[in-house]
Amino acid sequence: MKIVDVVCCSGRTGFYFDDQRAIKKGAKHNGFTYEGKPVTEGFKAIRQAGEAISVMFILEDGQVAYGDCAAVQYSGAGGRDPLFLAEDFIPVIEKEIAPKLIGIELNSFKELAEEIDKLHINGKRLHTAIRYGVTQAILDAVAKSRKLTIAEVVKDEYNTGVEIKRVPIFAQSGDDRYINADKMIIKGADVLPHALINNVEEKLGTKGEKLLDYVIWLRNRILELRDCDEYNPVFHIDVYGTIGAAFDYDTDKMADYLKELEVAAKPFHLRIEGPMDMEERQKQMEALRDLTKKLKEKDINVELVADEWCNTYDDVVYFADNNAGHMLQIKTPDLGGVNNIIESILYCKKKGLGAYCGGTCNETNRSAEICTQIGMACGAAQVLAKPGMGVDEGFMIVNNEMNRTVALVNRRNKIK
DSSP: OBEEEEEEEEEEEEEEEEOHHHHHTTOOEETTEEOSOOOSTTOSSSEEEEEEEEEEEEETTSOEEEEEEOOOTTTTOTTOOOOOOHHHHHHHIIIIIHHHHTTOBOSOHHHHHHHHHTOEETTEEOOHHHHHHHHHHHHHHHHHHHTOOHHHHHHHHHTOOOOOOOOOEEOOOTTOTTHHHHHHHHHTOSEEEEOOOOOIIIIIOTTSHHHHHHHHHHHHHHHHHOSSTTOOOEEEEEOTTHHHHHTTTOHHHHHHHHHHHHHHHTTSOEEEEOSOOOSSHHHHHHHHHHHHHHHHHTTOOEEEEEOTTOOSHHHHHHHHHTTOSSEEEEOGGGGOSHHHHHHHHHHHHHTTOEEEEOOOTTOOHHHHHHHHHHHHHHTOSEEEOOSSSSSHHHHHHHHHHHHHHHHHHHHHHHHO
């Protein structure tokens, strides 16, 4: 099966692009927007609508395979590629990438994806968002040419050896951490609520008291609302480095506070993402590694999740090799080609760490569907419900994609 044409169109994502530098400089909210001028190159406003590019491959038999190019909410910050605007990058795909793909045989996703992911144009590597979306389309095209699900193609080409089945779904609340937690409980999210604890004074508390109160509330709320005793979701809370800031980056003090949270969460298991942010990759790895060791020494049953400074496949390997955390978030758009997501999940599993197939609220339904099938094919520890911050939409997309995939794979297995 060959690709006979490549068609692109612009699209919207499930959230927004935010100028992180301007926000950190003190930009104030004005309703859902921000006041002031952006400071990061490419931004026309501090918050602006998220953009995507749908890349569609027309196949020989008339089928259409597609993926969506998308970038994270805080584009252009933290060493990431610049703001991803459709009008800037559609010409790149049409002029530089499409001619390399038209007429090509879809024999192997892995080989073709790696070729595109490593491609350089005028001495520069392609924007991560382009690599992300084009390799999604390649994966879908190979699946359609072989008349298989995406998950089956990944399982076969990478010899993952896992049963294709549902994996835990992780829902994130944004700032609406109470109402959205109720939604998650009602819908039976496996992992919840993220909670967006990104400010010491307002959300964590200078001694951690505000987060402690929230964990107690969440525990009691689940016990109140759950429809059966078997519903025991994992608590996964992203603290954006605030625990380190509140406890002077003292490993013993941080561990003792995590013990308080562990007790407050019982009978539910607790994960804490990004307990500190050391603002540099090696220091972040070392701090997370040391806190992981300290929890083991003190017999504290809280899992730590690496996020900041663990962005690329090389970062995943670095953190995993040093046991910096119990679980690593694989931030899917930041890895470029989706082949790197697969390799990252499998590497975490090889090292005995949890692999969280994550991403960003600023993606699309299509990128979420494909990441879901990748997570299933590789046996990820959990998959993020995305895009958006409303819970219902992202949960629906990921949940339904899982169920469709399982149903199709089960049917094929019965026929065999």
